[in-house]
Amino acid sequence: MRTRVGIIGAGPAGLLLSHLLHLAGIESVVLETRDRAYVEARQRAGVVEHGVARLLRHSGLGERMDREGITHDGIELRFDGRSHRVDFSDLCGRSVEIWAQTEIVKDLTARRLADGGQVLFGARATAIEGIETDSPRVRHTLEGREEVLECDYVAACDGFHGIGRRSLPEGVVRTFERLYPFSWLGVLADVPPSCEELVYARHERGFALHSMRSEEVSRLYLQVPNGTDPDDWPEERVWEELAERMAVPGWELRRGPLTSKGLTPMRSLVTEPMSHGRLYLAGDAAHIVPPTGAKGLNLALHDVALLAEGLRARYTHGGTGALENYSAAALRRVWRAEHFSYWMTTLLHTSGDAFDHRLQLSHLEYLASSRAASTQLAENYTGLPHP
Ligand SMILES: Cc1cc2nc3c(=O)[nH]c(=O)nc-3n(C[C@H](O)[C@H](O)[C@H](O)COP(=O)(O)OP(=O)(O)OC[C@H]3O[C@@H](n4cnc5c(N)ncnc54)[C@H](O)[C@@H]3O)c2cc1C
Known part of the structure; x- marks a missing residue:
């Protein structure tokens, strides 16, 4: 041939x-x-x-x-029990699909x-x-x-x-x-997303991400140690952990049947x-x-x-x-x-180190208060024009 x-x-x-x-x-x-x-x-x-x-x-x-x-015209960052929206359209005039x-x-x-x-x-x-x-x-x-x-x-x-x-x-x-000492436990759930845009949450217990595949299907991730067995994470435990890591006042996580579960090393x-x-x-x-x-x-x-x-x-x-x-x-x-x-x-995953923890919170507060800092995130996330 x-x-x-x-x-x-x-x-x-x-x-x-x-x-x-x-x-x-x-x-x-x-x-x-x-x-x-x-x-x-x-x-x-x-x-x-x-x-x-x-x-x-x-x-x-x-x-x-x-x-x-x-x-999507933005993403939401959650940390320290509060939330900050990064508005892509406003910051750099772009969006993602x-x-x-x-x-x-x-x-x-x-x-x-x-x-x-x-x-x-x-x-x-x-x-x-x-x-x-x-x-x-x-x-x-x-x-x-x-x-x-x-x-x-x-x-x-x-x-x-x-x-x-x-x-x-x-x-x-x-x-x-570079290898990282943690992985993502990813699940697909037959439940409408609990948020309109992606939520990236930094929590003392570890990172969590709420994403979606459609109006009816949610895709969610939890930071877990390398080598974690997904079978050690029954549905109930997954939902409890996601709810705790993403909690902000007035927000509720919708739950539904999990249709897939897998581990992604970083x-x-x-x-x-x-x-x-x-x-x-x-x-x-x-x-x-x-x-x-x-x-x-x-x-x-x-x-x-x-x-x-x-x-x-x-x-x-x-x-x-x-x-x-x-x-x-x-x-x-x-x-x-x-x-x-x-x-x-490194901004959003926990390492268990107290110094790292303080640096992360400081940087997240900077992102929440500085247009210049948020613009860098927005530009890179939505994709820079070809150099
Ligand atoms: C579990 C997992 C979760 C991910 N989640 C995300 C995410 O949330 N966001 C994100 O941006 N990226 C994510 N990625 C990364 C993203 O999916 C990949 O970057 C993307 O698939 C790259 O596409 P590719 O075509 O280069 O490689 P692949 O999609 O890996 O395709 C390579 C193809 O080559 C085939 N192949 C391999 N060896 C041979 C061979 N010897 N002969 C013939 N065929 C062969 C494979 O079967 C495969 O079909 C994830 C990746 C993995 C593994």
Whole structure:
């Protein structure tokens, strides 16, 4: 099998890249190790930055998001039993869309298949070869057979556990990493949200987040120690803890049946460079952020917009400048998002250290009283224009 761009992974990054290349008239093949039902049901992110929402609309993928998603003009911070709203529209003139990653993936998959795109589910990439030549290859298994996909370029959009990052030669690649001593216990509940916008709560017992997937479904998170067993958190305990950590006078948490429960470890990681020879990394394959800043999905989609533009230039007029600049350009946005995600995480999660506790409260009070401080949060959360 031969194609122009071989894409590993049918997550949001791989699927959007394949779609953008199709719009530019460039053929690609997507290899995805899981089946379609699994990929479409995987619960993950839900906040779409202003610029990413525009990208989805411009590429013909905004119709359902605009009809069924929810526009949010701000978030609420809660600490010390009180609440402060960060008004995005007022502070920076932007907003975000609440639109689940599962829905983005469903729309992208349906669109690629309707356009005759090749998305091969059950195809597990096992090796990337020849990246320093003009014809790299992706070895993969499909229906028990060993296959080879030959291409001009390989885009590894295969997430944190994929083979893309490990295929960059040692000596070329450098990894920067920070681990955190806590995780998120995330639950999905069949109950209308108890708030109109996302609530980020800092409490002595730990961080809590109230988010939503729709007018009927709430998504909630609790800071828990690493290694926590979700089975130790029956429904009753989850609701009690959420109510306590998010309490402010006059507010009540609506409760309903939990439909899923899972643990998300927190990690910051950046791989540099994000390309070598004919291999390009995009999304979680290249970088991970703790989810506090809602950046993982957004970074993945920004990466592939840049990569698609580089490939379009290469195939339309032979210019390779944008492709050569891909890693440097993507990394500028990545490091900004890494810093913001780290900052939100350390501001809101408890470490048990009394000095940290005082610093957090001081900074939260500063945010609540300073327009300049709140503007920085609003700008970064809604997504900065491309540097
Ligand atoms: C549990 C969890 C919760 C999250 N919550 C949030 C959140 O609330 N907010 C937020 O902003 N971000 C969140 N994220 C991060 C966000 O979901 C990711 O940043 C986003 O999925 C990145 O998209 P991607 O396409 O780069 O990678 P992925 O979505 O991971 O897609 C990679 C794809 O590659 C496939 N693949 C892997 N290896 C191979 C192989 N060898 N061969 C073929 N296919 C392969 C995988 O099956 C997968 O489908 C969360 C992530 C996780 C894991």
